[in-house]
Structure formats: C-alpha cells, structure tokens
Amino acid sequence: MAIRPAEQLIHKAAWLYYAHGLRQDQVASQLNISRASVAMYLRKARETGIVNISTSTQLFTDDVLARKLEDALSLDAVWIAPENDHIADPSTEIAVLAASVFLELVKKGDRIGVAWGRTVYMIAxxxxxxxxxxxxxxxxxxxxxAPYSYRPDQCTMEIARRLNAKxxxxxxxxxxxxxELARALRAEPVIREQLSGVGECDLALYSVGAVDADSHLVKxxxxxxxxxxxxxxxxxxGVIAGQIIDADGKVLDCSYNRRVISAELASLRAIARRLMVVQEDSxxxxxxxxIAGGLxxxxxxxxxMAQRLLDHAGATTEKAS
Structure with missing residues (x-):
C-alpha cells in the first residue's frame, strides 16, 4: 500500500530518529520543520503503529519472587508487574506488561485461543x-x-487486528x-469443528473471572x-472462558455449565502455552x-498477588509436611 503524502513526513521523521539515531533537533533541521513538529510526528508514529517499540520482559522474570513462584506453583514462567506509590494504576501496568509478554510468546504460524473480559480487552x-x-x-x-467492548468476539478480533492476523x-x-438446546448446538458440524480444534492452539490468552455480583456473567x-x-x-x-470451575479447577456440575457453549477444559489444558493475566487482587x-486445574x-x-500466592503455597506445603 502506498504511503499517503500526509504520512510521508511521519515516516521520514521516525526513520531518521529511530533507525539512524538522530536527535530531534537534527531531524527537524534535515526535514526543515520545527522540533515541536518532530515530537508530534514521533508520537503519531508510535500511536498508529508505524513504529513499534518493544521492551524485553526479562527484567520482570529475573525477579527473585518470580523465580520462587515458578518453583512453588510449577509454572513455566511468571512475570510480576511492580506496584508502588509512584504507580497511579497498577492494573494498567499489569496489562502493559502482559501485552509485551503475549507478543514475545507469539510465534510465526501460531494458532491463538482468546477468551474474554475486561483484562483481555485492555491487553488488546x-x-x-x-x-x-x-x-x-x-x-x-x-x-x-450484551453491548460490552470486552465481548468474546470483540476481544478476538481486536487482537487479530493488532497482529495483522486472521x-x-x-x-x-x-x-x-x-x-437440550445446548447439546443440539454443540452437535452442529460447524460448532463441533470449532470446539474440537481448540486443543490444536499453540497459545491461549485469558484471565479468570470472579463468582460474585461483580462477575461478567452477572453483569x-x-x-x-x-x-x-x-x-x-x-x-x-472462578470462571474460565465462560465456564464455572470449582476450587480444584474442575467444571462445576450445574445446569449453567451444561448450557454453555465453550471449549472443554481438557482442550484448554492441551494448549502448550496458557497465558493467564490477573489484574485484581480480589x-x-x-x-x-x-492454577490447581492446570489452566x-x-x-x-x-x-x-505474587506474594499472596507464594505465601499460600508455603502454608500449603507446611500443612502437608
């Protein structure tokens, strides 16, 4: 696709600044524009995706707490977002970190399963x-x-759009x-094929929902x-991909779950990389x-949250010994 004339300066400014390492005043001089214009163009380049700035998430996995939590919970990898008085909204920091982690986990040719919720949509x-x-x-x-931006279809398509994926x-x-209606619908060839193919995904992205009045299922x-x-x-x-689970991470035996159209938990567990992101301490x-259910x-x-999980794991180990 040809670059429109209006975007040419944005591309040129971004190229000179990021690829050639020129200072903003040098970019301004070379393009014969003001330094303020350069700053504006660079901001637009980042916002529109002309420039994709990615930072390594290694810093967040080198943390001693992350290593201890991986060992205690038998997880492949843990990333811990910092929380201190200087951070206005810790939940946003978690979503920003999760977005970077997700992009690092995605590989060429991957098939990615996406659930829904505010956390997933914020990441997208x-x-x-x-x-x-x-x-x-x-x-x-x-x-x-429901007219929520974090509906399953919205989450799926927004992530696909960001990745330029199908x-x-x-x-x-x-x-x-x-x-009865749910059983009949699951038996439909198109739906059956979609459900049976979930286990073939290479990566899953989801959160876990609460089971209170603030639950997405209630709202x-x-x-x-x-x-x-x-x-x-x-x-x-808890709630996983619209299904209610018990404390062991198993599907709760209830009419609601029998009426749900969702991938079976066994299919989710078959996905090699299952990235879970949780923002709320609640x-x-x-x-x-x-975690108990292997999800x-x-x-x-x-x-x-990381410290609470580690303390709980320690307490559980002490009781068992």
Missing part, C-alpha cells in the same frame, strides 16, 4: 501493532448479546436457555446475582482454582 487495546505471518486468532467460547469468531451464544445477564450466590455455595470458585481464590502455564500478576 494496549498491545502494539505487529505484522505476524500465518497467525490465526480463535475465539474460545460463545458470544454475548480472526475466527465463534458464531454461537455463550449460554443457551436449555440443556451480562447470563446469571442473576442470586443464581451466582447459589452456585458459590455449591463450590463455584481474584486470589479464582486464580488459585485456575495456567505462564502467569502475569502484580507484586501483591
């Missing part, structure tokens, strides 16, 4: 643009009718009105707060359930 929205070859992004569960949406509702109308409370009393501990119990191999969390 923050993620740098990349031009990856032969990458496919697939939706892991059915869709929602996006495959799941054209089925997340939850059906009856168990989108899939369950009432009363129904969620009842499921919690029966052992509900999701400690759901995260424990997801996470790679983890991005904040420092407070």
């Amino acid at each position: 929205d923050i993620m740098s643009y990349a031009d990856l070859q032969d990458v496919t992004v697939v939706q892991l569960c059915g869709n929602l009718g 996006g495959l949406n799941f054209y089925a509702p997340l939850v059906l009105s009856t168990e 989108c109308g899939a369950l009432t707060s009363g129904e969620m409370a009842e499921l919690r009393s029966r052992g509900a501990a 999701k400690f119990e759901p995260l424990l359930a997801a 996470c191999t790679h983890l991005v969390v904040g420092a407070r």
Whole structure:
C-alpha cells in the first residue's frame, strides 16, 4: 500500500530518529520543520503503529519472587508487574506488561485461543501493532448479546487486528436457555469443528473471572446475582472462558455449565502455552482454582498477588509436611 503524502513526513521523521539515531533537533533541521513538529510526528508514529517499540520482559522474570513462584506453583514462567506509590494504576501496568509478554510468546504460524473480559480487552487495546505471518486468532467460547467492548468476539478480533492476523469468531451464544438446546448446538458440524480444534492452539490468552455480583456473567445477564450466590455455595470458585470451575479447577456440575457453549477444559489444558493475566487482587481464590486445574502455564500478576500466592503455597506445603 502506498504511503499517503500526509504520512510521508511521519515516516521520514521516525526513520531518521529511530533507525539512524538522530536527535530531534537534527531531524527537524534535515526535514526543515520545527522540533515541536518532530515530537508530534514521533508520537503519531508510535500511536498508529508505524513504529513499534518493544521492551524485553526479562527484567520482570529475573525477579527473585518470580523465580520462587515458578518453583512453588510449577509454572513455566511468571512475570510480576511492580506496584508502588509512584504507580497511579497498577492494573494498567499489569496489562502493559502482559501485552509485551503475549507478543514475545507469539510465534510465526501460531494458532491463538482468546477468551474474554475486561483484562483481555485492555491487553488488546494496549498491545502494539505487529505484522505476524500465518497467525490465526480463535475465539474460545460463545458470544454475548450484551453491548460490552470486552465481548468474546470483540476481544478476538481486536487482537487479530493488532497482529495483522486472521480472526475466527465463534458464531454461537455463550449460554443457551436449555440443556437440550445446548447439546443440539454443540452437535452442529460447524460448532463441533470449532470446539474440537481448540486443543490444536499453540497459545491461549485469558484471565479468570470472579463468582460474585461483580462477575461478567452477572453483569451480562447470563446469571442473576442470586443464581451466582447459589452456585458459590455449591463450590463455584472462578470462571474460565465462560465456564464455572470449582476450587480444584474442575467444571462445576450445574445446569449453567451444561448450557454453555465453550471449549472443554481438557482442550484448554492441551494448549502448550496458557497465558493467564490477573489484574485484581480480589481474584486470589479464582486464580488459585485456575492454577490447581492446570489452566495456567505462564502467569502475569502484580507484586501483591505474587506474594499472596507464594505465601499460600508455603502454608500449603507446611500443612502437608
């Protein structure tokens, strides 16, 4: 695609500054524009993806706490976002780190499974643009009718757009009105093929949902707060790709789960790299359930959550000994 004349100066400024290492005043002199214009063009180059600045996430995996947590929880890799008084919004820092980690994990030709939620959509929205070859992004569960930007189809297609990849949406509702209808829909060839292909993904990106009144399932109308409370009393501990899991990370035996159109947990576990990102400290119990169920191999969390996980693992080991 030809570069429009209006973009030529942006490209030239970015090339001189990033590729040739010229200072902003030198770029301004060479292009015969003001230094303020150079700064504006460089900002536009970053915002539109003309320039993709990536930083190594090694700093966040070299942390001693991250190493201890990997050993304690038997995870392949852990990245810990810093949390201190100088950071206005730690949850954003976690999403920024997760976006970088995700881009490092994606390989040429990968098939990527994506779930939904505010965390996943924030990662997609923050993620740098990349031009990856032969990458496919697939939706892991059915869709929602609620007008949220973090619907499953929105998360899937935004990540595909950022990666310049092929996006495959799941054209089925997340939850059906009856168990019989759900069984019939899962038996449809197109839906059956989509569900059976999830285990062939190379990488998964998701978070774990809460099982309280603030749950996405309650807010989108899939369950009432009363129904969620009842499921919690029966052992509900978290939500993965629209499915409710118990404290052991297993699918809770309930009518809701039997009405859900989503990849089976066994298919999710078959994905080699399962990147879980958790922003909220309130999701400690759901995260424990997801880890117990083998639904996470790679983890991005904040420092407070990391310490809680390590303390819990230590306490559990002491009880067992």
